[in-house]
Amino acid sequence: MRKTFDNIRLIARYERRLIARGKLFWIFMICVLVGITGFQWLWQGGGRWGISSWAEVALPSYIPYLNAWLYSLVQGIMVIFVGVDFVRRDRRLETNVVFLSRPVTNTIYQTGKVLGILEVCLLMNVLTMACGMGVHLLFGEPGTFQPGIYLIYMVVLTIPSLIFVLGLGLIIVNQIKNHALAILVLFALLGAFYFGTGEILWGVFDPWGRALPLLFSDVTGLAKPAWTVLQRGIFMLSGIGFILLAVGMMKRLSDRSRVIRIIRGFGIVFILAGVFDGFLYVGKFQGINARREMYREVFQKYAGVDNVHVKTHDIRFRQAGERMYVTSELVLENERTNRLKNPILYLNPGLQVTSLRDREENTVPFTREGQVVIVDRELDSGEELNLRMEYEGFIDEAVCYPDFTDKEFHDTRLVLFSRRPHQFFRHGWCYARVGDDYTFLVPECLWYPVSVPTVNILSPLTRRYDFTRYTLHVENVGERTAISQGNMNVKENVASFENRNPLPRLSLSLGHYEKKSIVLDSLEMDIFRGMIFLNEIIR
Structure with a gap:
């Protein structure tokens, strides 16, 4: 040998x-x-x-x-x-x-x-x-x-x-x-x-x-x-x-x-x-x-259905590796004059609903069709319904931006400030990420249940919004920094965000950031930096 x-x-x-x-x-x-x-x-x-x-x-x-x-x-x-x-x-x-x-x-x-x-x-x-x-x-x-x-x-x-x-x-x-x-x-x-x-x-x-x-x-x-x-x-x-x-x-x-x-x-x-x-x-x-086409069909199927209003939404988020565990406490309200049958909620299809209960801890039956959760409960005009939904799993990015063509969705080219694609560089698109080092969740990935989809599939330029008063609790933040909308309060390894005013959507970023603050005319402005080269530039 x-x-x-x-x-x-x-x-x-x-x-x-x-x-x-x-x-x-x-x-x-x-x-x-x-x-x-x-x-x-x-x-x-x-x-x-x-x-x-x-x-x-x-x-x-x-x-x-x-x-x-x-x-x-x-x-x-x-x-x-x-x-x-x-x-x-x-x-x-x-x-x-x-x-x-x-x-x-x-x-x-x-x-x-x-x-x-x-x-x-x-x-x-x-x-x-x-x-x-x-x-x-x-x-x-x-x-x-x-x-x-x-x-x-x-x-x-x-x-x-x-x-x-x-x-x-x-x-x-x-x-x-x-x-x-x-x-x-x-x-x-x-x-x-x-x-x-x-x-x-x-x-x-x-x-x-x-x-x-x-x-x-x-x-x-x-x-x-x-x-x-x-x-x-x-x-x-x-x-x-x-x-x-x-x-x-x-x-x-x-x-x-x-x-x-x-x-x-x-x-x-x-x-x-x-x-x-x-x-x-x-x-x-x-x-x-194939999944994107199926999700488009589901969006189109329920595009004309009357939407319920999410009045308040309290979210408790926890992750283990790439898997996320979330509990949402929602108050649904029928703002329409007619009786609403089977309220519709939209949730990322990669997240499995493990429990759905009302205020009295009674199990609420529901059916699932792709990204749509159909709640088997009728609401009279002005009636409210308290729900506690527990769900877990992985984010399926295929549900994001259904108004994009498949070619646009998979396009990896780096788009410059002039809106021209770069000749060499390809950065790709990461529409959502959940990991121990870095987590980034935007509303388009449907990481929490909403009553109005982020894209109007029948008319993408005509968007609808459902303004909700959100509260977010991120557990086990450790040495990482959680960033989201609202006033932040960190206590016992839990980062909480509370919003005084209703918001149309909610995002979450979780990573190793360094916070820098400056006060201008009683207005405090924060910047969170995490990458090495940005630390050098911002310094």
Whole structure:
């Protein structure tokens, strides 16, 4: 076993030296380092001459992301011209005849070759990252430099692209004997991927992951980590499968046919795993769209139903991880002149109602249809009904903004102040979040029961409001700070918010914030800051 690893390392080292001896490699390396560094300096650094703005460097992930994205794009060209060139060298120049004449198996030989190419590309990646860090330290916003983000983008963005392009290149050059034609075919495939697959099925065919929300937040991390893992896994698994198939394409006497069949079998398994991963990725979006269509139909079904008025609403909120436990005490009032049958309440469909009782602690029957809770109780004109509703579960973001098209809902582009989407950055949308580190709940996610939906699905520009006197109690705040509407009072690890006047809606943010206050003409103004780079800016 040790001899096997020694042979792999020997072949990898020899391949690195062969690549480093080529003039094309040095020309390419200089162009990549100077080109990417110069572009970032012009676009995000002190030499931008008005090309860009503060929005290009505001977040800690802006400079690392652009650095990784540019390198992942140009490394494909390097792999085509420099990496897979060893196949041509083996055929014509016999640069590796010293290994071909020895009993080194295809697996060892190809593994050493691929390892040598990967090491050269990763070294280039590290050098590019170092140049990006230099731009970041010299011209970035104070307090935004975080070297860990560079490593995250290296793993998530550049390595899967490298594995896929290398595997695809090895397949093509092994199948097409004419090297010039093979290069042309590879460029045609990469061009088709780049210009034709960016937005198709939410980027499932895009090796560079341009549709993914990859901007990294200090507070929430990646917006959609599950999407990222699935999409990048497609090309990581497929690339490994292509490389294994390429191993089986090498015709050498030192491997037995059984070994070749096993290697090819593993290659097919990895490719099928990548395809299955792609179906899982697309299935996530299709599942969200199917639920959104169902929720739209429910909104439309009950759009013309008479609404009950929520007079007062006392909410007691508690969370454990991503799961929330809430108790709502509501006073419903029929303000209409006619008798109201079966009052309607709207609640996020991911939250399960575990109990519904009246003032006398009698169980009130109800039925559930998606986001609608239908209370089985009639109310005369002017009559009030006290309800105590207990519910728990996870937030389903698919119910948010039903007036958006599915394309708008999944659009991950960063929209600038000019309302134009950014050319590179994709932050994605997080419509609600519940977690130990950070919680953010807005009315659009229906995290508490309301009688009037936040969107009029029949006429989105005509919105209706139900003004309610809210009281909110957030339990187990710990060292975190709770932010909501109303006068705040913290006592015994419970943050309470009381509102003197009725409000149309209620929001909640819970995280590690630092409070700063200023009094202007007897008016106290508070600002809560939580992210490191904002601390530096606001200071």
